Amino acid sequence: MEPRGSAVVTGGAGGIGRAVAEHLVRHGYHVVVADVDGDAARRTAEEIGAAAGVCQDVREEDSHRVVAEEALKHAPLAVWVNNAGVGNDGALGDLPSAAVEQLVQVNLMGVLWGMRAALAAFGPAGGDVVNIASMSAHGPVPGLSTYAATKAAVVSLSSSVSVETPKNVRVHALCPDGVDTPLVEAMSDHGRAKALVHSGGALLTPEEVAVAAVGLIGSSRIVLSLPTWRSVLMRFTSVTPSVSMRGERLFLWAGRRRMRGTRS
Numbered sequence: 001m002e003p004r005g006s007a008v009v010t011g012g013a014g015g016i017g018r019a020v021a022e023h024l025v026r027h028g029y030h031v032v033v034a035d036v037d038g039d040a041a042r043r044t045a046e047e048i049g050a051a052a053g054v055c056q057d058v059r060e061e062d063s064h065r066v067v068a069e070e071a072l073k074h075a076p077l078a079v080w081v082n083n084a085g086v087g088n089d090g091a092l093g094d095l096p097s098a099a100v101e102q103l104v105q106v107n108l109m110g111v112l113w114g115m116r117a118a119l120a121a122f123g124p125a126g127g128d129v130v131n132i133a134s135m136s137a138h139g140p141v142p143g144l145s146t147y148a149a150t151k152a153a154v155v156s157l158s159s160s161v162s163v164e165t166p167k168n169v170r171v172h173a174l175c176p177d178g179v180d181t182p183l184v185e186a187m188s189d190h191g192r193a194k195a196l197v198h199s200g201g202a203l204l205t206p207e208e209v210a211v212a213a214v215g216l217i218g219s220s221r222i223v224l225s226l227p228t229w230r231s232v233l234m235r236f237t238s239v240t241p242s243v244s245m246r247g248e249r250l251f252l253w254a255g256r257r258r259m260r261g262t263r264s
């Protein structure tokens, strides 16, 4: 396969990031797996045949420049996937301040810094930035309000920056519904967030998300939601949240039923 340039995946040691990194390797990219867990990043890189695994905390602006330099050692930068994220669940009034801060710093500031580093590192051929946002960006998600707000900001940012950049630099936001990863597993079994995440039916697999993420590369699509029908529903609830969220009990019931089913 003809080499396609280098690609960076933040938070790439596990979950969706690992699946995206693996898919990019299969497509011929020289992939740099970056993660706050440096040992896991190096292990993943070795297991999937990536070019390098490096320790990076996306909250630190300078770390993105260092990761970009690592990618440029292997080939011109072609793809940057802002995937690192945390899923602290809980109502805004109940979340510890540190958890609120972490959500904003990792899920929003981490993407902002990553985008700036990628835009600075792309050569004359340009490239693609893929931001892993979330279905929660499209409407109200009680129990996951701060997380959803960071993801809505990522979608907004992606749309605006995609117009600011030259034509050969494409910016995409991928908005998956619930995905079967440690992020969802770590949510409280008794909270609203986990039940709502499960209310759309079977969780997506990281591989399904990876296929969609890599499919965006080179395309003019800015926002892609997985599955589309859930984003239509979410957008509808965001128009009249107080009215449409009266149906929340139904979603919670469906989600809890699904959670019980997956455990038995």
Ligand SMILES: NC(=O)c1ccc[n+]([C@@H]2O[C@H](COP(=O)([O-])OP(=O)(O)OC[C@H]3O[C@@H](n4cnc5c(N)ncnc54)[C@H](O)[C@@H]3O)[C@@H](O)[C@H]2O)c1
Binding pocket: 010, 011, 012, 013, 014, 015, 016, 017, 034, 035, 036, 037, 056, 057, 058, 059, 082, 083, 084, 085, 086, 087, 106, 132, 133, 134, 135, 175, 176, 177, 178, 179, 180, 181, 182, 183, 184, 197
């Ligand atoms: N799982 C879902 O249901 C779901 C749905 C939609 C969107 N997403 C988004 O997909 C992305 C990946 O989530 P996931 O489900 O694979 O989660 P995950 O917890 O399995 O993986 C997240 C990875 O990010 C890394 N990370 C956390 N903080 C970091 C930091 N400060 N710097 C660098 N790396 C850091 C973790 O070490 C981990 O390897 C996140 O942005 C998440 O919000 C997840």
